[in-house]
Amino acid sequence: MSEMPDTGAETPQSAAAKLFDLRVLIGGLFLVYGVMLTVAGFFTSSKDLAKASHININLWMGLGMLVIAAFFLTWWRLSPLRRDQPSADATGTGP
Amino acid sequence: MLRLHVNPFDYTILGIYFALVVTIGVMARRAIATSEDFLLSGRSLPAWVTGLAFISANLGAIEILGMAANGAQYGLPTVHFYWIGAVPAMVFLGIVMMPFYYGSRVRSVPEFLLRRFNPATHLFNALTFALAAVLIAGVNLYALALVINALIGWPIWLSIAISALFVLAYITLGGLSGAIYNEVLQFFVIIAGLVPLVIIGLHSVGGWSGLQTKIGHTKLGASAFSTWGGVGIGHWTNPLGDWIGIVFGLGFVLSFGYWTTNFAEVQRALSAKDLNAAQRTPLIGAYPKIFIPALTIIPGLIALAIIPKLGTPKGASYNDAIPLLLGRFLPNGALGVALAGLLAAFMAGMAANVSSFNTVFTYDIWQTYIRRGRPDRYYLNVGRVVTVVGILIGVGTAFIASGYSNIMNYIQLLFSFFNAPLFATFILAMFWKRTTPWSGIAGLAAGTIGAAVMHFAGYHIAYFYPHQVYDPTHATINAQMVNFYGASVAFLADLVVTVLVSLVTKPKPVSELGGLVWGVHDPNAPDPASVPKPVWWKSPKLLGGVALGIVLVLSIIFA
Numbered sequence: 001m002s003e004m005p006d007t008g009a010e011t012p013q014s015a016a017a018k019l020f021d022l023r024v025l026i027g028g029l030f031l032v033y034g035v036m037l038t039v040a041g042f043f044t045s046s047k048d049l050a051k052a053s054h055i056n057i058n059l060w061m062g063l064g065m066l067v068i069a070a071f072f073l074t075w076w077r078l079s080p081l082r083r084d085q086p087s088a089d090a091t092g093t094g095p
Numbered sequence: 096m097l098r099l100h101v102n103p104f105d106y107t108i109l110g111i112y113f114a115l116v117v118t119i120g121v122m123a124r125r126a127i128a129t130s131e132d133f134l135l136s137g138r139s140l141p142a143w144v145t146g147l148a149f150i151s152a153n154l155g156a157i158e159i160l161g162m163a164a165n166g167a168q169y170g171l172p173t174v175h176f177y178w179i180g181a182v183p184a185m186v187f188l189g190i191v192m193m194p195f196y197y198g199s200r201v202r203s204v205p206e207f208l209l210r211r212f213n214p215a216t217h218l219f220n221a222l223t224f225a226l227a228a229v230l231i232a233g234v235n236l237y238a239l240a241l242v243i244n245a246l247i248g249w250p251i252w253l254s255i256a257i258s259a260l261f262v263l264a265y266i267t268l269g270g271l272s273g274a275i276y277n278e279v280l281q282f283f284v285i286i287a288g289l290v291p292l293v294i295i296g297l298h299s300v301g302g303w304s305g306l307q308t309k310i311g312h313t314k315l316g317a318s319a320f321s322t323w324g325g326v327g328i329g330h331w332t333n334p335l336g337d338w339i340g341i342v343f344g345l346g347f348v349l350s351f352g353y354w355t356t357n358f359a360e361v362q363r364a365l366s367a368k369d370l371n372a373a374q375r376t377p378l379i380g381a382y383p384k385i386f387i388p389a390l391t392i393i394p395g396l397i398a399l400a401i402i403p404k405l406g407t408p409k410g411a412s413y414n415d416a417i418p419l420l421l422g423r424f425l426p427n428g429a430l431g432v433a434l435a436g437l438l439a440a441f442m443a444g445m446a447a448n449v450s451s452f453n454t455v456f457t458y459d460i461w462q463t464y465i466r467r468g469r470p471d472r473y474y475l476n477v478g479r480v481v482t483v484v485g486i487l488i489g490v491g492t493a494f495i496a497s498g499y500s501n502i503m504n505y506i507q508l509l510f511s512f513f514n515a516p517l518f519a520t521f522i523l524a525m526f527w528k529r530t531t532p533w534s535g536i537a538g539l540a541a542g543t544i545g546a547a548v549m550h551f552a553g554y555h556i557a558y559f560y561p562h563q564v565y566d567p568t569h570a571t572i573n574a575q576m577v578n579f580y581g582a583s584v585a586f587l588a589d590l591v592v593t594v595l596v597s598l599v600t601k602p603k604p605v606s607e608l609g610g611l612v613w614g615v616h617d618p619n620a621p622d623p624a625s626v627p628k629p630v631w632w633k634s635p636k637l638l639g640g641v642a643l644g645i646v647l648v649l650s651i652i653f654a
Binding site: 051058 | 140272283284296426427471
């Protein structure tokens with residue numbers, strides 16, 4: 001085996017377990033966007049409506065984004081990130 | 096005429112997005128204590144994150160605008176870049192190649208070559224990859240500046256400086272985790288931005304059948320809806336040429352070369368938390384890849400149908416297809432989301448390249464050849480400095496990118512020189528024990544030269560011109576077809592030279608090949624019986640098989 005040069009005993013421990021959960025951010029962003037667009041959708045001018053081929057796109061997009069936000073936030077609530085084991089499994093993954 | 100009417104509502108949406116981009120970088124900073132944390136996310140990410148980042152790293156805005164341009168120019172044959180030209184390679188990477196990459200614990204694709212071949216092969220690949228990465232980072236940056244300039248009116252230099260600063264902030268702080276998290280976020284925002292465009296666009300042209308009727312009246316005609324029409328050898332009329340070029344050049348050589356050996360992609364899988372997650376990374380990415388053509392090619396066709404003179408000297412360029420539709424259809428609000436997605440995709444295209452460049456440079460060049468054996472903290476700092484330097488070089492190369500009408504051609508040209516021969520070398524390296532250390536560099540050099548020679552020779556071959564009639568001005572050349580054939584030549588040159596050199600030089604002893612070659616047991620690998628079998632829906636073979644099945648069905652429907 002051609003090992004990489006030994007980086008010495010002072011190699012610090014990986015801090016990867018401190019990484020935050022992305023699902024909160026995706027859910028949060030789409031929640032904010034969803035509310036903004038849905039509210040805007042209630043005030044769509046007839047000019048904008050005509051522009052978008054008579055589809056109230058802000059309203060539909062806002063509602064769609066709220067559904068996505070609900071999905072990610074529910075998923076996050078139901079199975080939160082486990083931080084305890086730095087998976088010392090099969091392939092010897094580990095810091 | 097391109098200028099969008101962006102109002103404060105859109106700017107608020109953009110502002111929230113860009114604040115979040117930097118926040119991700121700042122928050123990911125806490126999770127970095129070692130160089131592997133910074134350059135490989137500490138190998139800790141779940142498969143759905145790495146899988147979406149895998150596809151998102153490829154879903155840069157150049158790809159989106161370029162594929163919409165191809166859609167308007169060629170029609171549905173553009174799906175070849177997504178289906179035959181991507182999915183089989185992604186499945187192969189996940190099922191066949193990932194155990195070698197992830198299982199051997201290498202930290203980069205060049206490092207695999209170092210262990211399988213020799214330092215010469217390694218250095219050649221590391222340097223060409225690093226060069227390509229910063230060049231493409233620059234291409235992305237320049238394209239971003241052009242779009243911001245056209246859509247919002249900021250000067251080019253200001254756009255370059257501000258976008259480079261954002262990328263700098265989130266990847267110098269957050270490292271690969273910052274890049275990957277932003278890629279996943281960007282994936283959802285760009286989809287959210289493009290879906291409304293397709294819905295409104297299709298509605299306004301009278302649905303799919305309305306689109307077919309309208310396209311039938313354009314110069315593209317009804318053949319725009321046939322993906323495999325006119326691919327006969329000798330008398331091709333398909334915009335992508337004959338089937339040998341599409342199947343062998345694009346579907347096999349270019350696609351496998353890009354998806355299975357390009358470190359910007361493979362790095363996302365190496366950051367996964369275990370082998371199963373690494374294997375599923377490209378497979379999870381394959382599913383969005385199958386359906387993204389609906390969000391790029393269809394807008395291209397809609398633009399062709401409703402925008403007069405698109406793609407003619409008097410009208411707008413094909414690359415403007417999506418920006419033109421944004422301005423035509425989207426009200427403020429939806430427009431802001433689409434713009435955020437587009438700008439994020441540009442930055443992601445740059446960040447993916449810089450975050451793979453810094454890993455290759457730190458581990459494969461600096462640690463291997465320049466400063467060995469320092470404490471890990473030293474390499475963490477090198478990684479940070481190299482990130483800054485990479486972005487500065489990207490800013491510099493941003494201006495090289497001008498002068499090409501269709502940006503995709505430029506990128507593919509780069510890949511066909513550097514990447515096309517790679518797959519030949521890897522496939523021999525992984526499946527033929529006899530492949531010798533010196534055959535690696537010899538094969539790669541031969542392949543790269545072959546690609547370059549074929550590219551320039553191709554312009555003088557009548558077969559690559561429409562109706563197979565030579566055009567002395569070279570204006571009507573089928574550049575894609577030359578690409579596909581150039582890649583094929585590179586692959587064959589690499590294959591032949593690697594085999595020949597292997598037959599006359601000394602192979603590595605089998606004891607050094609553990610875990611790197613098919614059928615050679617890795618002494619460090621765990622006993623297969625002790626590895627828990629993943630639940631059925633996490634099975635790589637199942638995921639890969641279903642993806643291939645969907646592609647097959649879609650290919651038949653849209654043949």
